[in-house]
Amino acid sequence: MKARHRFLSLLIFAAAAAVLAAAVSVYLTWEKAIAPTVPPVPSSFDRQLVLHGSRVAALGDCAVCHTxxxxxxxxxxxxxATPFGTIYTTNITPDTETGIGSWSLEAFTRAMRRGISRDGxxxxxxxPYVHYTRxxxxxxxxxxAFLMQRDPVVSKAPDNALIFPLNFRPLVAFWNVLFLREGPEARDASRDDKWNRGRELVNGLGHCAACHTPLNPIGGEQWGKAxxxxxxxxxxxxxxxxxxxxxxxxxxxxxxxxxxTGMSxxxxxxxxxxxxxxxxxxxxxEEDVDAIATYLLSLQKPRIRDVMPPDHAGADKTSIQRGAVLFSAACAACHGENSPMQSLGERPSLATSxxxxxxxxxxxxxxMLEGVQWQGEREVRYMPPFKHLLNDRQVADIANYLRATYTDQPPWKDVVQTAAEIRKGDQSR
Ligand code: HEC
Ligand code: HEC
Ligand code: HEC
Incomplete structure (x- = not known):
C-alpha cells in the first residue's frame, strides 16, 4: 500500500512537472506573427538612408550569405553546411511571396535582434542574429531601406536538411536562452568614439566572432573564449x-x-x-575599418612567441627533403626567391606568413588543396588548386618543408592526417 501511495504521488509530481515544462516552453517559444504590409514604394526612402544601408549590408556580409x-x-x-545538416539562406529581396516584401520595419527589426521571422x-x-542584435x-x-530598394526576385530557398530533433524550429528558443543577449552594448565611457564604433562593428555587424571564436557541441560560441x-x-x-x-x-x-585589400x-x-x-x-x-582595427588591437594578449622557444627537434628530415623537391617543381615559380610574384608583386614572403x-x-x-580562386582581372592573386595533383603525403612533405625552411616554429604533427581529414570533409559537402 505504502509503495503504491508513493508511486502515485511520484506520478502526480511528474505530471505537474511535465505540465509546467510544457507551459514554460510554450511561453518561451510562442511568438506572434507581425501583420504583412504593402511593400513601401522604393522612392519613398531617403537617399542618404539607402546609401548608408549599402554600407551596412557590406559590413554585415549580407550578400555573401544571401546569394x-x-x-x-x-x-x-x-x-x-553545419554539423547538424544543411541550412539554406532565404530570399531577402522585397518580393512579397518568397522574399521580405511584406515585412514592416518592425518585423525586420525583430528578425535582426531576436531571430524571429515575420510569421513568428x-x-x-x-x-548570425546573436551578433546583429548589437x-x-x-x-x-x-x-x-536598402533591401526594400533592391529589385524583387521570385525565388524560394530549398528545404533545409537538418537532423532530428533540430528540424523542429521551436527548440531554437532554448538555444537563445543560452546564447542570445539581446540589444546593443552600453557605450564604454572610458574609451573614445572610434573604439566604441569598432567594438560595435566587430561584435555586431561584422560578426567576426562567428568564425573567430571556438564553438561548443551545440553550435554556440564558447563562453570566455571570444x-x-x-x-x-x-x-x-x-x-x-x-x-x-x-x-x-x-x-x-x-x-x-x-x-x-585582403593582403598585408x-x-x-x-x-x-x-x-x-x-x-x-x-x-x-576607411574610417569603419580603422575603427575595427583600433578595437582589435585593444584586445591583444601577451605575445606567445616570446614564451615558446623554437624547437626543431623531432622534425622529419626525409619528409622535408622530399618536400624541397616538390616545392621547387610545383611552387617555386611563384613563391621562390626572386620569382616575378615576389619581386614585382610585393607579395608577402612565406617567411612572414x-x-x-x-x-x-x-x-x-x-x-595547397584549394588555391586562391581566379579573381578575374585581379589575376595576380591566382593560385591553382593542387588537390588533384598531390596526395596527402606529398602535401604533408611540402608543409613540413615550408615549416622548417621559413619559420623558427616547432614542426607540425600529423600533417598527413590533417590533409586526409580536410579532403574527407570536402567530399561530404
Ligand atoms: C553567415 C550567413 C548569413 C549572413 C552573413 C546573413 N544572413 Fe540573413 N540569414 C541566414 C540564414 C541561414 C537565414 C535563414 C535562417 C532560417 O531559415 O532559419 C537567414 C535569414 C535572414 C532573414 C529572415 C528571412 C525570413 O524569411 O525569415 C533576414 C531578414 C535576414 N537573414 C537578413 C540579413 C541581413 C540584413 C544580413 C546582413 C546584415 C544578413 N541576413 C546576413 C544567413 C546569413
Ligand atoms: C566567415 C568566417 C569569417 C568571418 C565572418 C570573419 N573571418 Fe577573419 N578569418 C577567417 C579565416 C578562415 C581566416 C584565415 C584566412 C587565411 O588564412 O587565408 C581569417 C583571417 C583573419 C585575419 C588574419 C589573421 C592572421 O593571423 O593571419 C584577420 C586579422 C581577420 N580574419 C579579421 C577578421 C575581422 C576583423 C572580422 C570581422 C569584421 C572577420 N575576420 C570575420 C574567417 C572569418
Ligand atoms: C601561380 C602562382 C602560384 C603557385 C604555383 C603557387 N602559389 Fe601559393 N600563392 C599564390 C598566391 C597569388 C597566393 C596569395 C597570396 C599572395 O599573393 O602572396 C598564394 C598563397 C600561398 C600561401 C599562403 C600565404 C599567406 O599566408 O598568405 C601558401 C602557404 C602557399 N601559397 C603555398 C603554396 C605551395 C606550397 C605551392 C606549391 C604546392 C604554391 N603555393 C603554389 C600563388 C601561387
Missing amino acids: APGGKPYAGGLPL HQLYPAF MSDGDIAAAY FDGGVVDGWEAPSLNTLTASPHPWTKSQLIAYLR SQHSAAAGPMLPVTQELATVP STVNAATPRNTVQM
Missing part, C-alpha cells in the same frame, strides 16, 4: 586576440590593409571564408 552561386544578389539559396517562426542561428536602430533602419580562434568550412580562423603571435607584429596600418605585405593574404569578408570591407569607408607560422597546419594544407 547562391550564380544567383541574383540577396535572393538566397546558398547552402550552409524561430530562425536558425546560422543567421546593431544600432539607425543601422537596422538603413539596411531595411576571439580565441575557431574552425569554419575546414579553415582555421586564427585567434584575433593574439595577432601579435606572428613574426612581425600587426600594426594598425597592416591590419587596415589586410581587411580592405608582412603577413597573410586572405583566402577561404575570409576572402569575401575583405572584398566587402573594400567597399566601405601567418599561415605558415600558425600553430596548426590546417590553412597551409587548405591553401
